[in-house]
Amino acid sequence: MSRIHFEQLPAEVRQAVADKTGAVHQAETMRGGMNSGIASVLDTDSGSVFVKGIPADHPQVGAQRREAAVAPHLPPSCPRLYWHLELDGWSLLGYEVVDGRHADYAPGSPDLPLVEAALTELQGIMAPTDVEIKQAVDRWEEYVPPGTLQHFDGDALLHTDYAPDNVLIVGERARLVDWAWPTRGAAWIDPGALALRLMDAGHPVEAAVDFAGRFPSWRSAEPEALATFGAATAALWREIADQNGTVWKRAMAQQAATLGRALGAPVSAAGGAAAGDCPGPCR
Ligand SMILES: Nc1ncnc2c1ncn2[C@@H]1O[C@H](COP(=O)(O)OP(=O)(O)OP(=O)(O)O)[C@@H](O)[C@H]1O
Numbered sequence: 001m002s003r004i005h006f007e008q009l010p011a012e013v014r015q016a017v018a019d020k021t022g023a024v025h026q027a028e029t030m031r032g033g034m035n036s037g038i039a040s041v042l043d044t045d046s047g048s049v050f051v052k053g054i055p056a057d058h059p060q061v062g063a064q065r066r067e068a069a070v071a072p073h074l075p076p077s078c079p080r081l082y083w084h085l086e087l088d089g090w091s092l093l094g095y096e097v098v099d100g101r102h103a104d105y106a107p108g109s110p111d112l113p114l115v116e117a118a119l120t121e122l123q124g125i126m127a128p129t130d131v132e133i134k135q136a137v138d139r140w141e142e143y144v145p146p147g148t149l150q151h152f153d154g155d156a157l158l159h160t161d162y163a164p165d166n167v168l169i170v171g172e173r174a175r176l177v178d179w180a181w182p183t184r185g186a187a188w189i190d191p192g193a194l195a196l197r198l199m200d201a202g203h204p205v206e207a208a209v210d211f212a213g214r215f216p217s218w219r220s221a222e223p224e225a226l227a228t229f230g231a232a233t234a235a236l237w238r239e240i241a242d243q244n245g246t247v248w249k250r251a252m253a254q255q256a257a258t259l260g261r262a263l264g265a266p267v268s269a270a271g272g273a274a275a276g277d278c279p280g281p282c283r
């Protein structure tokens with residue numbers, strides 16, 4: 001959706017924010033991401049705050065509510081959620097500001113060890129049981145070859161959307177933002193999702209898979225589990241590209257097919273499309 005500036009929000013909504021933060025002196029709209037109708041860093045009486053928001057009737061408002069619900073369970077690499085407001089047709093989240101830049105995933109980038117450290121920290125976190133989050137087995141159900149879905153089951157808390165604009169670099173630290181798709185599942189899924197994004201940034205498939213191998217969860221995963229992931233990822237991105245074939249999505253679909261083959265996915269699965277709802281951020 002198109003993004004509006006903070007000043008364009010209804011006056012009642014801006015007042016509700018000011019009730020939380022103190023007077024708002026300035027607002028800067030952030031780049032990156034798609035779904036947030038507003039994403040602004042505010043300078044307020046109580047300091048800086050990052051506000052992201054979505055109209056309450058937007059189909060993704062459920063994702064915003066999941067993001068709020070999972071916030072207390074996130075590791076220190078993730079910015080702190082201060083408040084969640086729903087009023088006058090808007091759902092807004094107020095976060096600690098991460099004054100950084102989007103991660104650079106290019107081969108040899110000094111950001112890569114920082115991203116590795118943040119994901120290593122996350123890999124030790126169990127998914128909360130008292131919060132309604134997505135299940136990996138549900139998200140990938142329509143995309144896996146028959147009889148293989150059990151590989152996606154697990155207790156880890158997964159981010160799953162490693163687009164580089166969801167990883168902010170500040171000094172010597174990577175911070176994970178945008179928890180719209182918190183998911184419970186097998187821990188190796190996140191290294192796999194990151195590997196595909198590394199390929200998109202120019203890593204050959206072998207290097208991307210090697211990077212995933214830095215995480216013990218990936219190293220100890222059964223080869224059939226990884227082949228299943230490869231098949232499902234290829235099927236998912238094929239479907240996304242078929243639905244809306246922008247150059248970027250077609251390129252991602254090709255990378256995903258390459259990843260699928262490298263992980264030993266059956267040729268038909270790695271190359272074929274599957275039916276079903278998109279199980280993730282389709283952009
Ligand atoms: N805590 C933060 N501090 C400063 N900037 C942030 C923070 N969180 C996110 N941003 C910036 O705002 C952009 C959009 O935020 P975010 O990724 O959370 O939403 P989105 O991608 O629009 O949402 P969705 O996943 O629902 O499409 C990010 O790419 C980043 O540049």
Ligand SMILES: [Mg+2]
Nearest residue numbers: 033165166178
């Ligand atoms: Mg984002």
